[in-house]
Amino acid sequence: MPTVAIIGAGPAGAVAAIALKQKGYNVTLYDKIDPVAVLQSKGKNDDQTIEFGETGGGLSLYSNGLRALQNVGLLDAVETLRTGEAPKTFHFMKIDGSDPIIRKNAVTAPNEIPPLTVIRSEFHSVLIKEVHKAGIKTVIRKKLKSVTENEDGVVIEFEDGTNTVADLVVAADGIHSKTRTAVFPEAPKPVCMAVGHIGVIERGTRPDGTLVDFDYPMQCYMAPVKGRVVVCAKNGAKMATFYALDCYPPSNLDEDPDWRPYTDLPKEAASLAKTLEEWGVPQRAVTTIKNAKRITPVNVYDLPNLTTLVKGRVILIGDAAHGTTPTYGQGVNQAIEDAASLGDILGHFNNPAEFKKGLEVYNKIRLPRAHLCSGLARSMASRFTAKSELIDWLNRLVMKLIFGLTTSNDAMLSYDYREDLKKEVSGIRF
Numbered sequence: 303m304p305t306v307a308i309i310g311a312g313p314a315g316a317v318a319a320i321a322l323k324q325k326g327y328n329v330t331l332y333d334k335i336d337p338v339a340v341l342q343s344k345g346k347n348d349d350q351t352i353e354f355g356e357t358g359g360g361l362s363l364y365s366n367g368l369r370a371l372q373n374v375g376l377l378d379a380v381e382t383l384r385t386g387e388a389p390k391t392f393h394f395m396k397i398d399g400s401d402p403i404i405r406k407n408a409v410t411a412p413n414e415i416p417p418l419t420v421i422r423s424e425f426h427s428v429l430i431k432e433v434h435k436a437g438i439k440t441v442i443r444k445k446l447k448s449v450t451e452n453e454d455g456v457v458i459e460f461e462d463g464t465n466t467v468a469d470l471v472v473a474a475d476g477i478h479s480k481t482r483t484a485v486f487p488e489a490p491k492p493v494c495m496a497v498g499h500i501g502v503i504e505r506g507t508r509p510d511g512t513l514v515d516f517d518y519p520m521q522c523y524m525a526p527v528k529g530r531v532v533v534c535a536k537n538g539a540k541m542a543t544f545y546a547l548d549c550y551p552p553s554n555l556d557e558d559p560d561w562r563p564y565t566d567l568p569k570e571a572a573s574l575a576k577t578l579e580e581w582g583v584p585q586r587a588v589t590t591i592k593n594a595k596r597i598t599p600v601n602v603y604d605l606p607n608l609t610t611l612v613k614g615r616v617i618l619i620g621d622a623a624h625g626t627t628p629t630y631g632q633g634v635n636q637a638i639e640d641a642a643s644l645g646d647i648l649g650h651f652n653n654p655a656e657f658k659k660g661l662e663v664y665n666k667i668r669l670p671r672a673h674l675c676s677g678l679a680r681s682m683a684s685r686f687t688a689k690s691e692l693i694d695w696l697n698r699l700v701m702k703l704i705f706g707l708t709t710s711n712d713a714m715l716s717y718d719y720r721e722d723l724k725k726e727v728s729g730i731r732f
């Protein structure tokens with residue numbers, strides 16, 4: 303049974319582990335996470351029930367990503383997170399809430415799966431539970447240091463001095479992937495596009511009568527000349543999440559890639575609310591964000607397009623392959639498409655002599671798709687800044703025209719990677 307080492311147990315790594323295990327591979331999932339604090343706080347210390355803790359904000363799952371989850375049998379588990387109406391529209395407004403431009407988030411094809419906004423930590427927990435159910439070995443506190451390929455396979459060295467060998471290595475270690483820099487030292491580095499905060503809020507009316515909720519399922523308040531953007535979403539019946547970003551990042555960045563929430567929440571929430579008030583964000587959104595139950599400072603990065611996602615027996619997936627700004631909402635969906643399609647491809651090309659051919663197919667179908675999504679995210683991000691009010695006005699006009707075309711988002715959202723695979727690999731079975 304060929305062995306696969308997956309570096310990084312985020313959404314991409316977890317889905318890839320399940321997809322490859324289903325196809326008969328001997329999979330081990332490694333992550334640098336050191337959840338001692340999480341486990342101690344819950345009175346547990348068992349590697350087989352690892353928890354990644356409560357961090358981050360929200361993610362949007364669209365029909366294409368949900369379809370890929372369905373293809374690997376994970377849709378029902380993820381659908382347990384659906385507690386409210388599907389967010390079928392996205393309102394793009396000026397910073398004060400005026401001049402809404404509405405984009406459709408859902409296609410109208412008969413086999414459409416309605417979009418779903420989730421809390422990232424809850425979604426990740428569902429996936430990790432499925433990883434454990436599938437009996438996949440998960441090893442924590444394993445921070446990858448180097449990767450080298452030789453005639454025995456791929457040798458992975460970890461920061462703790464241990465090493466292991468696998469037939470295939472899947473790099474799922476996020477946008478700052480050490481695996482990517484180890485195998486492609488010449489590849490471009492991620493570029494910081496914005497700095498700010500993300501957070502999670504419990505929706506509802508507080509005992510003093512304060513309404514804590516956003517107006518629409520998904521909305522964005524933007525002041526492009528100043529580079530300010532606040533994206534807010536309802537995540538099911540009870541929760542909401544937000545991004546508040548300054549799209550003109552400072553040159554002296556505080557680079558912490560670990561998504562660590564603030565510990566002094568009241569102080570940081572009050573300070574953020576004051577900033578958003580100064581930006582001119584509508585009071586209801588400011589009040590809602592001020593009532594966040596978790597706020598995490600973030601830097602938002604874009605990885606310039608790579609020319610390949612494969613080197614020998616090392617395969618890049620998810621943000622390690624094509625991390626980009628969250629402005630098109632496709633990041634996690636692309637990660638899932640990568641992971642699920644890799645499972646199908648290596649399920650077909652399952653003889654080590656055929657791996658090369660299989661990985662060529664992976665590169666052929668995933669690279670253009672990744673470039674398309676990153677390009678759309680960049681194009682949307684470019685509208686979050688403007689050199690003048692006139693350019694902003696023109697950008698909004700373009701958005702009105704593009705979003706007004708009801709089919710503009712359909713090709714992206716109704717995509718099923720299996721259709722591409724059927725064209726590329728004759729006789730492939732799923």
Ligand SMILES: Cc1cc2nc3c(=O)[nH]c(=O)nc-3n(C[C@H](O)[C@H](O)[C@H](O)COP(=O)(O)OP(=O)(O)OC[C@H]3O[C@@H](n4cnc5c(N)ncnc54)[C@H](O)[C@@H]3O)c2cc1C
Pocket residue numbers: 309310311312313314315332333334335357358359360361422444445446447474475476477479480481500560561619620621622625628633634637
């Ligand atoms: C803790 C966390 C919270 C996040 N919260 C949000 C959010 O709220 N909203 C949003 O839009 N995006 C968020 N993201 C990013 C989002 O998850 C990704 O953009 C997307 O889901 C693709 O996932 P991925 O699995 O490719 O990468 P990631 O989700 O980044 O997962 C990468 C995994 O690799 C592990 N890793 C990194 N380096 C190493 C190494 N050297 N050795 C071993 N393991 C390593 C990390 O611990 C992590 O578990 C978050 C990422 C993380 C890690």
